[in-house]
Amino acid sequence: MRRIENFDLSAYNTFRMKVSCALYIEYDSIEELKGLDFSSLPQPVMSIGEGANLLFTQDFPGTVLHSAIRYIRYFDVGGDTVPVAVGAGVKFDDFIAKACGDGLWGVENLSAIPGSVGACAVQNVGAYGSEAGDVVAGVTCYDTLTHEKCSFKAEDCRFGYRDSIFKDPLLKGRYVITGVLFRLKRTFSPKLEYKGIRAALGLDENTPAPKTLTPADVRNAVIAIRAAKLPDPAIVGSAGSFFKNPVVSAAEFARISDGYTQVPHYLLEGGFIKVPAAWLIDQCGLKGFRLGGAAVHDTQPLVLINASGDARPDEILALEQKIKDSVRERFGVSLEPEVEHI
Numbered sequence: 001m002r003r004i005e006n007f008d009l010s011a012y013n014t015f016r017m018k019v020s021c022a023l024y025i026e027y028d029s030i031e032e033l034k035g036l037d038f039s040s041l042p043q044p045v046m047s048i049g050e051g052a053n054l055l056f057t058q059d060f061p062g063t064v065l066h067s068a069i070r071y072i073r074y075f076d077v078g079g080d081t082v083p084v085a086v087g088a089g090v091k092f093d094d095f096i097a098k099a100c101g102d103g104l105w106g107v108e109n110l111s112a113i114p115g116s117v118g119a120c121a122v123q124n125v126g127a128y129g130s131e132a133g134d135v136v137a138g139v140t141c142y143d144t145l146t147h148e149k150c151s152f153k154a155e156d157c158r159f160g161y162r163d164s165i166f167k168d169p170l171l172k173g174r175y176v177i178t179g180v181l182f183r184l185k186r187t188f189s190p191k192l193e194y195k196g197i198r199a200a201l202g203l204d205e206n207t208p209a210p211k212t213l214t215p216a217d218v219r220n221a222v223i224a225i226r227a228a229k230l231p232d233p234a235i236v237g238s239a240g241s242f243f244k245n246p247v248v249s250a251a252e253f254a255r256i257s258d259g260y261t262q263v264p265h266y267l268l269e270g271g272f273i274k275v276p277a278a279w280l281i282d283q284c285g286l287k288g289f290r291l292g293g294a295a296v297h298d299t300q301p302l303v304l305i306n307a308s309g310d311a312r313p314d315e316i317l318a319l320e321q322k323i324k325d326s327v328r329e330r331f332g333v334s335l336e337p338e339v340e341h342i
């Protein structure tokens, strides 16, 4: 176990905000968690993975817990489904690279998403037509209230759009995720519907996916699409999509569409419509807009970046406000951040 006071978190948040926490604890096992007296730690106590979906708005007065529980175990009994248990501290993309390399389907469309396996379950990360929740069979946790190990079946995790039970304010901080059980497939099951994937694979819209296609081929296509659109996390600080795509009623959509021949959208159950926040921000002319050290990414305006490399939290917050105000003024839509503000 590593325990460091006044710890610099710059390398532990992908936005690269220069902030610190009062205490940083990195643990290797549930036993180490059991050995902690949570009530004596600087409060509040929060868990972070790679810090890929966070905006630290100031120095954190409490304790940051970081999982170094790293294992990938296959429970392969030769059937179509292969259960794989993965430690919360494994980088999500390291697990995906291994699964794809082993010819297993289910997580290839989620390739190159920054973050840890534990965080992927909290956030139900998604991309290119897949969500982590589609392939999660269960989540194991340490319950800081009962001091016991416990587990949640997928149906109890209440996975939604970038949401799960682990984001419920009433439960926040109670469960420390220690591992995730995935259910991957050996059977050929590529998901190529999201626009751009087929083209990246050299397939036209009507050609059936060749049986020779592998999860690794789809992974490579997704990596290429992301590289063309999103900032390289190794070079530019960001936390991926900063806002959620807003869901509006048919009447609101009609109002948004006024004056446009076509507004990109996805139909949801119950007559609701999801509109890409990227399009709303783009229409406000904010692509590439810079405010101090912070900027709107110029190929995907849903992503805010630490453009100067040393942007301060208040500059990101000011840019967030500017975008929200612009979109509300022009379209009457309130954007909600996807990135968690700490």
Ligand code: EPU
Pocket (backbone or CB within 6 Å): 126, 127, 128, 129, 194, 229, 239, 240, 241, 242, 243, 244, 245, 264, 276, 277, 278, 279, 280, 282, 287, 298, 299, 300, 301, 302, 338
């Ligand atoms: N668009 C514009 N201008 C642009 C870019 C996009 O108008 O400059 C419009 C286009 O109409 C485009 C639409 O926005 O078709 C959607 O863009 P994109 O396919 O890039 O997807 P997104 O809805 O903006 C979501 C996720 C991403 C994920 C992609 C691909 C959210 C909040 N974001 O973005 O997730 O990679 O789909 O599946 O749902 C993340 O969560 O950090 C993340 C990057």
